[in-house]
Amino acid sequence: MSGSSQAVLRLEAVRKTFGRSVVLRDVDLEVAPHTVTALIGASGSGKSTLLRCANLLEEIDDGAIYLDGMEITDPRADPDAVRRRIGVVFQAYNLFPHMTVLENITLAPRRVHGVPRAEAEDRARELLERLGLGGRAGEYPDRLSGGQQQRVAIVRALAVRPRLLLLDEITAALDPELVGEVLGVVRGLKDEGMTMVLATHEMGFARDVADQVCFLDGGVVLERGTPAEVFGEPREERTRRFLGRLVEAGRL
C-alpha cells in the first residue's frame, strides 16, 4: 500500500490468544483511505477475530491498533468513542428482532449521535431505497429473507456514516443469488469511496473488488499484496495449496 496518505486502520504486531491457543500472532496490516482490504484464509485462521479486535469487541494481548493514527487499544481510550467511528456487519446479521427495520437503523443515529428523528428516518429511508428495500421499513427482521436482512444490517452500519466498515463473512449464510445482491451493494460502497475490511470466502469477489488481499493462516498474515499478486503468483507454498484446493472445488 502506498504510504503517502495516513492509514485509516493500522495493526502493529497484534497478538491475541484464547487460553493456550494463539489466534493472532504478530499481525501487521495497513488499510489506506478509500480502499478495500480482503482477508482470506481457512475457517479458524483468525479473520473474524481480527475484525472483532479492530472493533474492540475483543481485547488484544499485545501489539497495537490505530484508527486514523490514534491508538485505540490504549487502555485510556474510550471504546465507545472508537466504535462510533466504525461500522460492523456481522455474518449472522445480528438485527434486533424486537424492532422494525426502520427502528433498527435509526437506533444509533438517534440515541448515540443525537440526530433528530425525522432526519434519521429520512436518511434511513434513502439508504433503504438505494439498497432496494424501499418498502420494507415497517417490517420486522424475522419476516425478511436472508439477503434482505443482510442488506438491512449493512444499512444499519452505514446510517452513522462510519469512517471504516468491517464486514465479517457477510455472504456466508446466503444462497448464490442473494450473495450477488449483497456483493453488489459492497461494490457500490467502494465506488462511493468507503474504506472497508472484509473477511470473505468469495475469492472471485475478493479478486474483483479488493485493493489489497491478506491471506491468513494459523493466525499469521502469510501473504499480503494486490489481488493479482496473491491470486496470480502466490509466493508461499501454503497460499498455493489453499488456492489450489479452491480451484479443485470449483470456487475460483
Add this chain to the structure above:
Amino acid sequence: MTAEGSVDAAPKDAAHDTYVPSARRLERERFKRARARRATAVAAVSTLVTGVVLLLVVVNSPGWPRTRQTFFSLHYAREALPDILEGLWLNVRLLAVCGSAVLVLGMLIAVARTLRGPVFFPLRALATAYTDFFRGLPLIICLLMVVFGIPALRLQGVTTDPVLLGGTALVLTYSAYVAEVFRAGIESVHPSQRAAARSLGLSGGQTLRFVVLPQAVRRVVPPLLNDLVSLQKDTGLVSIAGAVDAVYAAQITASKSFNYTPYVVAGLIFVALTIPMTRFTDSVTARMDRRRAQGGIV
C-alpha cells in the same frame, strides 16, 4: 464441508512459540493494575464512610438506648435462640417439600398451557383457569380455607395435620406463580429454535423436552429463586393453624417478655438462609454462561 474448512492449521499451541511480552504490553498491564487498585481503594473508602455515617446516625438518635434494649438485647437473643432454631427446622422442611412440589407442579401447568392442538383444549383451559384463580386468591385466604375448611368437612381419611394442610395451601398458590414464570421462559425461546428441532424430526414433546425447556429454565432461574425465597418466608404462615415455626417461636418468647429481640434474631436467620442460596444459583448460572458464550468484552 467447504474446501477451505479442510486446510490443516499451523501449530497453534502456545508452547511452540517463543513469545516475549513487549514493553507496550507490560506498560498497559501496569496501567490496568494501577487503575484496578485505584477503583478498589475508592470503593473501600466510600463503603467505610457510608457505614460510619449510618452507624453514627442510628447510635446518636434520641431513642437509641431504649431501642437497643428492646430490639438488640443479647440476653433475650440467647434465651430465644433454641426455640427459634427448633421452629426453623419446620420452615426448612416445609421449604424443601413445598419447593420441590411447586417446581414440578408449576412446570406441568406451564407446559399444559403451551400445548397446541385442539385435543389439548380442556387441559389448556384448566391450566389457565387454575393460574387465574390461585394467582389472584390472597395466600392468607387460601390458607384459611384449606386449613380450617377441609377439616370441617370431616372426611374420612383426610388429614387434619395443620402442617400438611398449610403446606398444601402454599403449594396451590405458589404453583400458580411459578407456572407463569416458566411459561414466560418457554415463550421467550425464539421460534427458530422450535423450527430447527422439528426439522430434525423431533416430535413436539421432544422439542419441548430437549430444546425449549433447557433454554427456558436457564432464563428464568433468577425469578424462580425470587419465588422460592418468597415461599421460604411464607412457610411461616402455617403458624396460623397452630404449627410452631421460627417466627411463631419468636412471637411466643416476645409476648412473654415484651422484648422484640427474638423477632430480630428470626429475621436475621431467614436472611442468612437466603444469601447462600442466591450465591449458589448465581455461580451455577455464571458457569453455564461461561461455557457457552462467544466471549468478547462487551
